[in-house]
Amino acid sequence: MALIVQKFGGTSVANPTKIKAVAERVLASKKKGHRMVVVLSAMAGETNRLVDLANQMQTIPDPREMDVLLASGEQVTVALFAMAVKAAGFNAVSLLGDQVKINTDRMHTRARITSIDQSAIDKYLDQDKVVVVAGFQGVTGDGDLTTLGRGGSDTTAVALAAALKADQCEIFTDVEGVYTADPNVCAAARKLDRISYDEMLELASLGAKVLDIRSVSFAKRYKVPLHVRSTFTQTEGTWVVEETKDMESMLVSGVTYSKNEARITVAKVPDTPGIASRIFTPISAAGIVVDMIIQNTLDGDLTDLTFTVPRTDYDRAMQMLGEVAGEIGANGVSGSRNIAKVSIVGTGMRNHSGIATKMFQVLAGEGINISMISTSEIKISCVIDEKYTELAVRALHEAFGLDRAA
Amino acid sequence: MALIVQKFGGTSVANPTKIKAVAERVLASKKKGHRMVVVLSAMAGETNRLVDLANQMQTIPDPREMDVLLASGEQVTVALFAMAVKAAGFNAVSLLGDQVKINTDRMHTRARITSIDQSAIDKYLDQDKVVVVAGFQGVTGDGDLTTLGRGGSDTTAVALAAALKADQCEIFTDVEGVYTADPNVCAAARKLDRISYDEMLELASLGAKVLDIRSVSFAKRYKVPLHVRSTFTQTEGTWVVEETKDMESMLVSGVTYSKNEARITVAKVPDTPGIASRIFTPISAAGIVVDMIIQNTLDGDLTDLTFTVPRTDYDRAMQMLGEVAGEIGANGVSGSRNIAKVSIVGTGMRNHSGIATKMFQVLAGEGINISMISTSEIKISCVIDEKYTELAVRALHEAFGLDRAA
Numbered sequence: 015m016a017l018i019v020q021k022f023g024g025t026s027v028a029n030p031t032k033i034k035a036v037a038e039r040v041l042a043s044k045k046k047g048h049r050m051v052v053v054l055s056a057m058a059g060e061t062n063r064l065v066d067l068a069n070q071m072q073t074i075p076d077p078r079e080m081d082v083l084l085a086s087g088e089q090v091t092v093a094l095f096a097m098a099v100k101a102a103g104f105n106a107v108s109l110l111g112d113q114v115k116i117n118t119d120r121m122h123t124r125a126r127i128t129s130i131d132q133s134a135i136d137k138y139l140d141q142d143k144v145v146v147v148a149g150f151q152g153v154t155g156d157g158d159l160t161t162l163g164r165g166g167s168d169t170t171a172v173a174l175a176a177a178l179k180a181d182q183c184e185i186f187t188d189v190e191g192v193y194t195a196d197p198n199v200c201a202a203a204r205k206l207d208r209i210s211y212d213e214m215l216e217l218a219s220l221g222a223k224v225l226d227i228r229s230v231s232f233a234k235r236y237k238v239p240l241h242v243r244s245t246f247t248q249t250e251g252t253w254v255v256e257e258t259k260d261m262e263s264m265l266v267s268g269v270t271y272s273k274n275e276a277r278i279t280v281a282k283v284p285d286t287p288g289i290a291s292r293i294f295t296p297i298s299a300a301g302i303v304v305d306m307i308i309q310n311t312l313d314g315d316l317t318d319l320t321f322t323v324p325r326t327d328y329d330r331a332m333q334m335l336g337e338v339a340g341e342i343g344a345n346g347v348s349g350s351r352n353i354a355k356v357s358i359v360g361t362g363m364r365n366h367s368g369i370a371t372k373m374f375q376v377l378a379g380e381g382i383n384i385s386m387i388s389t390s391e392i393k394i395s396c397v398i399d400e401k402y403t404e405l406a407v408r409a410l411h412e413a414f415g416l417d418r419a420a
Numbered sequence: 421m422a423l424i425v426q427k428f429g430g431t432s433v434a435n436p437t438k439i440k441a442v443a444e445r446v447l448a449s450k451k452k453g454h455r456m457v458v459v460l461s462a463m464a465g466e467t468n469r470l471v472d473l474a475n476q477m478q479t480i481p482d483p484r485e486m487d488v489l490l491a492s493g494e495q496v497t498v499a500l501f502a503m504a505v506k507a508a509g510f511n512a513v514s515l516l517g518d519q520v521k522i523n524t525d526r527m528h529t530r531a532r533i534t535s536i537d538q539s540a541i542d543k544y545l546d547q548d549k550v551v552v553v554a555g556f557q558g559v560t561g562d563g564d565l566t567t568l569g570r571g572g573s574d575t576t577a578v579a580l581a582a583a584l585k586a587d588q589c590e591i592f593t594d595v596e597g598v599y600t601a602d603p604n605v606c607a608a609a610r611k612l613d614r615i616s617y618d619e620m621l622e623l624a625s626l627g628a629k630v631l632d633i634r635s636v637s638f639a640k641r642y643k644v645p646l647h648v649r650s651t652f653t654q655t656e657g658t659w660v661v662e663e664t665k666d667m668e669s670m671l672v673s674g675v676t677y678s679k680n681e682a683r684i685t686v687a688k689v690p691d692t693p694g695i696a697s698r699i700f701t702p703i704s705a706a707g708i709v710v711d712m713i714i715q716n717t718l719d720g721d722l723t724d725l726t727f728t729v730p731r732t733d734y735d736r737a738m739q740m741l742g743e744v745a746g747e748i749g750a751n752g753v754s755g756s757r758n759i760a761k762v763s764i765v766g767t768g769m770r771n772h773s774g775i776a777t778k779m780f781q782v783l784a785g786e787g788i789n790i791s792m793i794s795t796s797e798i799k800i801s802c803v804i805d806e807k808y809t810e811l812a813v814r815a816l817h818e819a820f821g822l823d824r825a826a
Contacts, residue, residue: 030476064496070436071503079506082514083499086492090470093489097477100485108488112518113563157519 016181017049017139021149021171024058025188026245027091030098036186036245037098040144044104049139051178053149053171054095056087077122081151081161084123085111088148088167096146106144109134111151112159116170118152124163125152127170127232130177147174165226172229176236183238185225186245191252192217192224194416195269199404202417206267207250210257213267213359214240216393220357221272230254257361265369266360266414269407273400275305276328277353277385278321280335282345285317292342293319296334302327306355306388306397316345320386322397325351353385354403357395358410370394376413382406422587423455423545427555427577430464431594432651433497442592442651443504446550450510455545457584459555459577460501462493483528487557487567490529491517494554494573502552512550515540517557518565522576524558530569531558533576536583553580571632578635582642589644591631592651597658598623598630600822601675605810608823612673613656616663619673619765620646622799626763627678636660663767671775672766672820675813679806681711682734683759683791684727686741688751691723698748699725702740708733712761712794712803722751726792728803731757759791760809763801764816776800782819788812 020040027033044050064083068075075083092108099106114134118125138145149167152160162169168185175183192214195203209217211234218227224242233240233254243251261267283289290309297304307321323331328351335347356377363369370387373394377384382405386397398406411417426446433439450456470489474481481489498514505512520540524531544551555573558566568575574591581589598620601609615623617640624633630648639646639660649657667673689695696715703710713727729737734757741753762783769775776793779800783790788811792803804812817823 030473033477067436067496067500068503071439071500072507075503076506079499079502079514082502082516083496086495086499089492089495090473090489093485093492094473094477096485096488097474097481100482101478108485110488110565159516 015047015049017051017178018043019051019053019171019175019178019180019183020186021053021167021184022055022186022245023167023188024055024061026186027054027095028058030094033091033094034098037095037102039245041099041102041104044144051135051139051145051147051174051180052095053147053167053174054088054091055149055167056084057091060087060090078158081122081159084161085148085151085159088150092146092148096144099144099146104144105142106146107138108146108148109138110148111170112153112157114147116152116173118154118160118162120154120158120160122158122160125154125160127152127162127173130173132177135174135178165229168226168229169232172232172236172238172240175238176232180238182241183233184241184243185229186243187224188245189224190244190247190249191242192222192254192268194267195407195411196271199271200269200408200411202408202411204417206252208253208255208261209267210261210361211254212257212392213361214254216357216359216390217268217270220355220359220393220395221270221274222268225254261361263362264360265362265366266358266416268359269410269414269416270357270359271403271407272355273403274325275322275353275355275397276325276349276351277397278323278328278331278335278347278349280319280339280344280347282312282316283319284343285311285315289342290319293335293338296338297323297331300330300334302331306386306395308386322353322355322386352400353397354400354406355395355397356403356406356410357393358414359393361392363392363394372413373410376409377406380405380409421453421455423457423584424449425457425459425577425581425584425586425589426592427459427573427590428461428592428651429573429594430461430467432592433460433501434464436500439497439500440504443501443508445651447505447508447510450550457541457545457551457553457580457586458501459553459573459580460494460497461555461573462490463497466493466496484564487528487565490567491554491557491565494556498552498554502550505550505552510550511548512552513544514552514554515544516554517576518559518563520553522558522579524560524566524568526560526564526566528564528566531560531566533558533568533579536579538583541580541584571635574632574635575638578638578642578644578646581644582638586644588647589639590647590649591635592649593630594651595630596650596653596655597648598628598660598674600673601813601817602628602677605677606675606814606817608814608817610823612658614659614661614667615673616667616767617660618663618798619767620660622763622765622796623674623676626761626765626799626801627676627680628674631660667767669768670766671768671772672764672822674765675816675820675822676763676765677809677813678761679809680731681728681759681761681803682731682755682757683803684729684734684737684741684753684755686725686745686750686753688718688722689725690749691717691721695748696725699741699744702744703729703737706736706740708737712792712801714792728759728761728792758806759803760806760812761801761803762809762812762816763799764820765799767798769798769800778819779816782815783812786811786815
């Protein structure tokens with residue numbers, strides 16, 4: 015008898031028919047004798063409907079009230095789901111974030127979980143009930159409702175699994191698992207049976223959408239085995255687990271890409287101490303996150319400073335830098351929205367040299383120019399012209415043999 | 421500076437535009453320096469939408485989960501409303517039933533308030549905030565959400581006004597106040613400036629829909645002055661208050677009617693001890709509420725037993741009584757759905773005789789036959805043929821001079 019946490023996203027519980035189907039799926043595990051905790055998102059479309067209402071009330075909706083509003087979405091799903099389980103002849107109970115209690119900090123709309131009280135869940139599990147928890151929401155020490163932001167229901171599921179010392183945490187989604195590349199871009203993409211937490215963290219932060227990065231980081235910290243799989247099939251998905259010896263034989267586990275960034279260059283900056291601070295301080299004060307940074311020293315005392323920002327912040331950043339460039343005596347600011355970041359990720363890189371060289375050769379072989387490079391222990395990212403994204407992904411996928419099972 | 425509780429129903433907060441209008445209305449009082457507590461219902465249509473979803477999940481939706489589901493409706497309204505107040509430049513905070521805390525018993529879907537903790541509201545009022553409370557909902561000692569049933573938001577408002585010792589409790593609705601009769605039936609109907617709690621209780625229980633009976637009974641017990649008025653005009657409405665001397669000069673305050681009942685006669689019942697119990701025990705065991713009962717002793721040892729039941733329970737009651745009649749040797753069961761109960765209510769009746777006689781004469785004068793009569797200290801009800809309802813209301817309204825201000 016295992017304790018299993020299962021999480022279903024909004025598309026899996028989009029209407030009464032789908033909710034009943036998910037209930038049947040959960041009960042299949044329940045009937046095997048497992049203790050079941052289910053975490054649900056709001057019905058697909060509901061969060062957008064609520065956000066739209068909020069935007070009609072206030073230009074920038076109050077974050078505390080936004081959380082009260084949004085939390086109603088999961089409240090509806092868990093109540094309906096508990097009814098579906100009861101209609102099927104089993105016992106169930108819904109619990110909201112503040113009923114569990116899932117304690118968070120006070121950062122409304124993107125709160126972080128600080129602790130979880132498992133006593134209520136334990137009590138209901140001991141009563142042989144399916145415990146249905148509203149994902150995405152928590153409560154502050156003052157009793158104010160909070161929400162966890164994008165991907166919050168994944169985080170709720172993993173955090174619950176950690177707190178309850180669950181045997182496994184299953185994340186049900188609309189894809190079969192984690193792939194070596196986006197199957198929409200690369201037909202040869204293959205579903206991975208297993209992947210390490212660290213690789214998954216890199217993939218998630220580099221553009222893979224299947225899991226939210228915070229939930230993976232939670233899973234890693236508390237060693238929660240994650241099973242990412244499809245709501246709509248019975249196929250085994252991908253296990254996200256601790257790194258094992260045999261994972262190292264795979265040089266590269268996946269290729270991913272992101273089109274969410276833009277590149278900015280401040281040209282011919284006088285290369286004096288404190289200049290980088292003059293450039294980046296206003297940017298970070300405006301809440302704009304700078305990712306990759308490259309500094310090219312030119313002849314004399316000048317340098318070109320190139321970096322990436324989220325594409326949605328590009329216009330704001332360009333405007334701010336236009337002013338700063340004048341003040342610091344730079345030659346001007348240029349940039350492009352039309353870039354992409356293509357990355358390869360793999361635990362095996364740690365012990366093998368030449369992976370980066372091979373990546374650069376593959377891209378060069380396709381006539382793709384690399385404008386920026388960044389590396390970590392288990393990933394290499396290259397910024398390229400956006401129009402070559404799919405070509406680059408496919409070429410790298412083939413060159414590193416990802417179409418063949420390890 | 422007064423403390424005012426204002427309650428707005430679902431039609432008053434049916435969409436973002438209406439919510440903004442209500443916020444402006446509340447702020448008009450706030451700007452005068454009053455401390456404002458606002459109680460809101462779910463947006464019109466939302467509760468029906470949720471009930472419909474529940475009915476798709478379970479034949480008889482689980483009551484605990486139904487309350488979790490329904491409570492989401494008011495949650496949406498209070499969050500949006502608080503945003504609207506903030507957008508208008510004032511401070512506001514929303515509170516759900518369990519955040520206030522509005523403590524109730526465990527009777528899900530029709531819970532009763534047992535106590536209210538006013539400390540959270542006091543704290544926010546001291547911070548100069550408009551406090552926006554979700555109506556209709558509460559919480560059990562175990563932390564389970566409950567709802568108060570039909571008219572629950574009125575009850576929340578009055579209970580809060582009592583707990584906070586508010587100076588007044590304003591119930592905003594889609595009519596101008598309490599009328600001497602239903603204006604749709606009687607064009608001469610006049611809005612009452614004031615009415616006593618007892619009269620309002622009788623009117624509410626006899627068919628007037630403007631206020632829920634539980635909220636009036638709460639107001640009476642805690643001496644909360646209620647002001648029933650329109651959301652859509654600035655006109656003074658009707659004050660529901662403690663009885664005063666001058667109210668007694670009004671013999672009759674209002675005429676009301678109900679078409680929600682049906683009449684059943686069990687004919688020629690052997691008039692022996694225990695017979696009434698044999699007839700009514702199965703009826704009450706089935707949860708059917710019997711209202712008026714008349715027993716006519718016939719020649720010999722036989723009696724006709726006539727009573728009213730809610731019209732929705734008529735078929736069930738007739739079927740049960742068909743069986744019982746055979747068992748007890750009665751002559752048969754007959755009945756009619758097509759009846760109406762017409763009532764006159766007035767504190768002044770206490771000290772005046774002849775009111776009932778006058779009522780019977782008025783109805784007789786219109787050729788209307790009375791099939792059942794029931795009286796209390798301040799009301800007289802007659803059951804008549806349904807088709808004469810409107811005629812009876814108009815005739816009584818005129819005969820008792822209700823078209824003329826006192």
